[in-house]
Amino acid sequence: MKTRLTLTQILALAVAIYAMWLVLSGHYTGLLLALGVVSTVGVVLVTIRMDLLDHEGVPLLHLTARVWTYIPWLIVEVVKSNLAATRVILDPKLPISPTIVRFRGKPHTDLGRFIFANSITLTPGTITVAVTGADFHVHALFWEAIDGIEEGEMNRRVRALEKGLPNE
Amino acid sequence: MVIDILSWVFLASGAFFMLVAGVGVLRMPDVFTRLHAAGIKDTLGAALTIIGLMLQAGLTLVAVKLALIWIFLWFTSPVASHSVARAALLGGVRPILQQTDGDGLESATESARLGDDQEGSSR
Numbered sequence: 001m002k003t004r005l006t007l008t009q010i011l012a013l014a015v016a017i018y019a020m021w022l023v024l025s026g027h028y029t030g031l032l033l034a035l036g037v038v039s040t041v042g043v044v045l046v047t048i049r050m051d052l053l054d055h056e057g058v059p060l061l062h063l064t065a066r067v068w069t070y071i072p073w074l075i076v077e078v079v080k081s082n083l084a085a086t087r088v089i090l091d092p093k094l095p096i097s098p099t100i101v102r103f104r105g106k107p108h109t110d111l112g113r114f115i116f117a118n119s120i121t122l123t124p125g126t127i128t129v130a131v132t133g134a135d136f137h138v139h140a141l142f143w144e145a146i147d148g149i150e151e152g153e154m155n156r157r158v159r160a161l162e163k164g165l166p167n168e
Numbered sequence: 169m170v171i172d173i174l175s176w177v178f179l180a181s182g183a184f185f186m187l188v189a190g191v192g193v194l195r196m197p198d199v200f201t202r203l204h205a206a207g208i209k210d211t212l213g214a215a216l217t218i219i220g221l222m223l224q225a226g227l228t229l230v231a232v233k234l235a236l237i238w239i240f241l242w243f244t245s246p247v248a249s250h251s252v253a254r255a256a257l258l259g260g261v262r263p264i265l266q267q268t269d270g271d272g273l274e275s276a277t278e279s280a281r282l283g284d285d286q287e288g289s290s291r
Contacts (some may be wrong), residue, residue, distance in 0.1 A: 026229050075215075082212040086185065089192035089205060098201055098265050100272035102279075110286065121246035124207035127200065128246075129253045130279035137276035139253060139263065141204040 009053060014044050061143045066161050073157065074119055081123040081145065088125075088142055097143045100129065104135045112162030119154055175223035182216030189213055199256045200263045203249050210245035212236065254280045 021036040022028075065141050088095060107116050117128040120138055125145035130137040142144035185208055192205025218238045225231040257263075257280045265273065 014281050023181055023229065023232050078211050078215075082185065082208055085192070085204060085208055086188050089188055089195060089208075094195055096196070096201060096266075098198075098263060100263065100265060100276050102272055102275050117250065118243070118246040121207070121249050122211060122242060124204055124211060127207070127253050128250055129200075129257055130276050132279040132282050135275075135279055137272070137277075137279050141201055 010044060010048070013047065013053060013147050014040055017043055070157060070161050074122070077119075077154070078123050081125045084145070085124040085141065096141055099140045099143060100137060101133060101140060101146050105131075106133050106159040107155060107162050108134060109162045112158055115161065116154065116158040121159065169196065171223050171226075175220045178216050178220030178223065181251070182213050182218075182220060185213040185216065198264045199261055200253060203253055209246070209248060210241065214241050214245075 018036055018040045021040065025032055025036065105113060105116050107113050113131060113134075117131050117136065120126050120128045120136070123145075125141045127139045128136060129139050138146060187210035188206075189205050192208065193202050196202040196205050215238060218234050222231045222234045225234060257277055263273065
């Protein structure tokens with residue numbers, strides 16, 4: 001079934017692809033700029049024909065407003081858990097307590113669960129090993145890393161992030 | 169000059185975390201715990217190194233490209249870590265676990281086997 005596309009989605013994709021071309025090329029002569037337009041149009045047409053552009057294709061349209069508070073928070077979390085993991089590794093006794101914990105994730109769109117699972121893995125000390133529906137299985141290097149992850153702030157924040165996505 | 173010093177602080181601390189990750193990979197007992205150690209290099213090690221290099225590049229196109237590398241790295245490395253962990257679990261590697269949370273390992277293996285095709289079936 002063909003997905004219904006809005007003009008905004010198509011335009012956003014075209015702008016993103018052309019911006020990528022400009023950044024990676026670095027040559028701003030008429031010919032190369034025109035070639036960029038040609039390939040952008042080509043890619044967009046192929047994308048539409050292959051039906052690749054769905055509600056997840058250009059999610060930034062929905063996330064742009066909220067993602068700017070999430071990213072800095074995530075970076076701080078990553079730094080904190082990196083320091084914790086570094087302390088464990090450099091400790092002569094190597095105080096690890098590997099655990100696998102199962103818990104319910106609050107996000108329920110595909111994109112929300114993807115962001116949540118990847119955010120968990122991105123913070124050292126926790127790796128998402130399996131996701132089925134709302135079931136998240138997380139392997140943790142030490143007990144504290146996983147303590148209260150179900151009621152944790154990341155769970156809540158990603159849930160808030162995905163609000164307003166289509167097919168929520 | 170100030171930027172140079174700042175840049176070297178970032179590069180040196182990036183190198184430090186890379187080293188820690190290497191030490192961690194050698195010290196950890198099994199594949200799952202090693203992945204945690206390798207994660208340090210993917211996240212903080214790479215980020216600090218890239219920030220250091222961006223400071224060297226100044227406000228140029230090179231800095232933008234470095235930022236793109238950072239973004240792509242933070243998108244792809246958790247996916248890779250997850251794939252390795254899931255593949256190991258499906259391949260029958262028994263993780264060393266200290267505190268078992270009920271049937272954590274069994275249900276994780278089952279969930280890894282099912283993947284997300286069975287959406288909703290386990291809710």
